[in-house]
Amino acid sequence: MSRFYLTTPLYYVNAEPHLGHAYTTVLADVLARYHRLMGDETLFLTGTDEHGQKVEQAAREAGLDPKAHVDAVSPRFAAAWEKLGIDYGFFIRTTMPEHEAVVARVLTDLWDRGEIYADEYAGWYDVSEERFYTEKELVDGMSPAGNEVEFIREKNYFFRMSKYQQALVDHIEANPTFIVPEKRANEVLGFLRQPLGDLCISRPKSRLAWGIPLPFDADYVCYVWFDALLNYYSALSFGFGEDKSDWWPADLHLIGKDILTTHAVYWPTMLMAAGLAPPRTILAHGWWLLGEQKMSKSRGNVVRPLDTMDLYGRDVLRYFLMREMTPGQDSNFSRELIVERNNTELSNDLGNALNRVVKLVEKHFGGRVPDRGAYGELERALAGVARETVDAVVAEIGRFHPNGAIQAVMNLSRAVNRYLEARSPWKAIKEEGGRELAGTCLYHAAEALRFVGVLLHPVMPDKCADLLRRLGQDPAPTGFADLLEWGRLEPGAPISAGEPLFPRYELETD
Numbered sequence: 001m002s003r004f005y006l007t008t009p010l011y012y013v014n015a016e017p018h019l020g021h022a023y024t025t026v027l028a029d030v031l032a033r034y035h036r037l038m039g040d041e042t043l044f045l046t047g048t049d050e051h052g053q054k055v056e057q058a059a060r061e062a063g064l065d066p067k068a069h070v071d072a073v074s075p076r077f078a079a080a081w082e083k084l085g086i087d088y089g090f091f092i093r094t095t096m097p098e099h100e101a102v103v104a105r106v107l108t109d110l111w112d113r114g115e116i117y118a119d120e121y122a123g124w125y126d127v128s129e130e131r132f133y134t135e136k137e138l139v140d141g142m143s144p145a146g147n148e149v150e151f152i153r154e155k156n157y158f159f160r161m162s163k164y165q166q167a168l169v170d171h172i173e174a175n176p177t178f179i180v181p182e183k184r185a186n187e188v189l190g191f192l193r194q195p196l197g198d199l200c201i202s203r204p205k206s207r208l209a210w211g212i213p214l215p216f217d218a219d220y221v222c223y224v225w226f227d228a229l230l231n232y233y234s235a236l237s238f239g240f241g242e243d244k245s246d247w248w249p250a251d252l253h254l255i256g257k258d259i260l261t262t263h264a265v266y267w268p269t270m271l272m273a274a275g276l277a278p279p280r281t282i283l284a285h286g287w288w289l290l291g292e293q294k295m296s297k298s299r300g301n302v303v304r305p306l307d308t309m310d311l312y313g314r315d316v317l318r319y320f321l322m323r324e325m326t327p328g329q330d331s332n333f334s335r336e337l338i339v340e341r342n343n344t345e346l347s348n349d350l351g352n353a354l355n356r357v358v359k360l361v362e363k364h365f366g367g368r369v370p371d372r373g374a375y376g377e378l379e380r381a382l383a384g385v386a387r388e389t390v391d392a393v394v395a396e397i398g399r400f401h402p403n404g405a406i407q408a409v410m411n412l413s414r415a416v417n418r419y420l421e422a423r424s425p426w427k428a429i430k431e432e433g434g435r436e437l438a439g440t441c442l443y444h445a446a447e448a449l450r451f452v453g454v455l456l457h458p459v460m461p462d463k464c465a466d467l468l469r470r471l472g473q474d475p476a477p478t479g480f481a482d483l484l485e486w487g488r489l490e491p492g493a494p495i496s497a498g499e500p501l502f503p504r505y506e507l508e509t510d
């Protein structure tokens, strides 16, 4: 059994959870569930990023002190994840004293070893990104992202990031799966072709009081990113019961492409300085777009995930998010697209196959799985497709592509429909001596659907539990070990049809 430790970004508590946040968290949940089914011991970390200027500002706007604000907003993320069925192992908050203690310890260690030094600094500060830009980096007097900047001159503390520039380049070049997709690795390498500066890791308390105090200068707090990135490491020491620090390095950090530099440059160099290994993989996914524009709080065009969930249910939303986006590329979000995926794939391909099988078994076989019968060429072919589907799912999850896994399973669903049509049990049953043939066909179709139920369980836990229950199976699969051999479905197991598992939706006109 191997170990798999994965993380989401820590979400800023300056906004309500929106679909962009929900996507990363569902992606992490789906990958974590697949790894558990594949037999890996899995740690899954998510949480909230609670210090820094953005949060302080949001608190001020809400008329609250920062602590009261973060205490009010952080649980809204936990509540949203609960509704979306996110089965995380630990929800870290960067205001937890255990996390703050680890940050203070790392800072002290780096300071003692000369990895951090004090210097006078002048530059253009972007409040919304919480980082400095040089004059040269500005575009028409604004940050490259188009935010307003202010000129600031002050004493600050710096991490000797530049010292690790070559080591980082070497690491990226030697490890093709360190930053994926590849175009993001190239982007980081491009960035690293310019000399890398040192990183300002302090903020004077006079300007920003809401942060972890620097252990070696009480007039300063720690830069929010330096604090927040360390969560991936600190959580292991206190978040999962006994100390799990030996699980470092993390196997996978899931992030959006907008926070690539902090994760792929700041974080690994911080780790190198601290004598720790870089994470194994950083996956930067693309953005959800609404009408070709990035969904974001500042643009005011966010979709609240729970609203969509209320319309189509949790699992249809999870399915859509996983099916529609290829990690790395941008995707459009709309109700039309959800309804279309639901109707063509879940209702037509999967729902139909299931309905046909359970209805016929109910009607003609007293609601009991028929005997296996004699395997013909078509049965062997279907079993072959099912076996290949398991391999494809494992391979796609290995490269963090749930959409590839889903497509493989949907191919299997379509193969079940084709198989049913080829054998036409609804006709066979009416023919002289056709009962056995119909029973054999329904057995094998049901067996293939059992594979589908296990293989899609991480994406749609409720629907697949229901599917497996309808086939008389344990709704909670023990793992892919259940799929080692064809024919595990026991003849005689009780089948129940019920209402269609995947109803079609019409697009409501509003």
Ligand code: MSP
Binding pocket: 008, 009, 010, 011, 012, 019, 020, 021, 023, 024, 049, 228, 229, 231, 254, 255, 256, 257, 258, 259, 286, 287, 288, 289, 294, 295, 296
């Ligand atoms: N607090 C930092 C992360 C610190 S990690 C140590 C942060 N928080 S955030 O709340 O602003 O964003 C969290 C994540 O949401 C990012 O990965 C970002 O890419 C993602 N998304 C925000 N809007 C998005 C879309 N429209 N689409 C997809 N993901 C997007 O950054």
